[in-house]
Amino acid sequence: MWNNSLNLAVFNWMGQYTTVSAAFNEILHYMAGSDLVKGFPFMGVIWFFWFKDTDQKLNIRRIIIATLIGCIVAVAIARIVNNLGPFQPRPIANLALPQHFYVGLPPAESQDLYIWNSFPSDHAALFFGFATGIFLISRMLGVFAYFYVLLFIALPRIYLGLHYTTDILAGAMLGAVFVLLCNRERIIRLYDSKCTSLAQRYPAAFQAIIFISCTEICLMFYDVRLFFHGLSKYVH
Template structure:
């Protein structure tokens, strides 16, 4: 025990599963970790043809996107602590990852922000499904990020706050929802365009908005070149 609760929790969880390659493969498998949450979103979208509910979901998903982008920005520009895996002062267990880390700071977890935000969208529409999605996001996504020393426990707690707050900020107030609802009503018989947009969004979200992030980096390079 070091007296640092955040670090002690990290080391305790990491000692249990930090070198388990099988658990790592399972926890990072997009289908396995995503299907309860993404499946719930699609089911709730098509359960009936309610513009009010769909507008609320779209507003919440917009909040998820912004929260995830903000979490990535914070990792690049606000240093809180070194990612545990990259901290030479910590002797953590880990597995070989097929990428190099471009962010030394780990607060907050963008992956956990995304999944907690999506779980919040589900929760607003269906309490039981929402609780199950929160449980799944906590165990499969958040705890695995700590177990493999990608993040501290405080990183995923920050992600929980960020993901939930942004969905509530955009999904609960009437103004964003009313604007989106009017758009849905205006589209009328062209709802297939909204369905297509939703599926593209969910596909990108399941890949952690990596294409969107890369597009942003490319645009920044073009501006400064």
């Protein structure tokens, strides 16, 4: 799956630049792991629109809730495919590919990079899903969000050998499709009345739950995964 012409062409082209600038490599390495670059800008945009929604006819809050649900479903499916699908090593751990040297960066410390399936990218599923939700609210800002995800989230992960181009494309399609599906009127009807009732009866608690959910989503469920990882070790 990984050894197609697109993946190899992008991998070899980007490999020309890994020894050019240590500063450039360090910047991309920081961007790939920084929640300040990845999740928090989207969290800010979502809560900006959440509090801006004073006209119920705009349905902005409905779009936000549907987008969060779509992102959760997309990431869940990406993780299921990661765990149950055919194993595909990340480019940085693929011995069939030339191993690029990244000047200025230490060797990867996490063994997860070597044992996790690379296909599809859950980062792409999540953040292209977010960009799709923003696009449904504001076309202009949505286009900017797509370019932001591409330049500051997707391309650094390809450059650093964390994903193949097809991993990113598959994740992006997964995120966009499920956010669009969850924003269809037929799907919204399944939970809209319940959410509206809860929001009216318990507005503070409802918004607190949305805030916590949004935070965990933007952090790629890091704390949740860490909790279950520790729990599985304890149970074992």
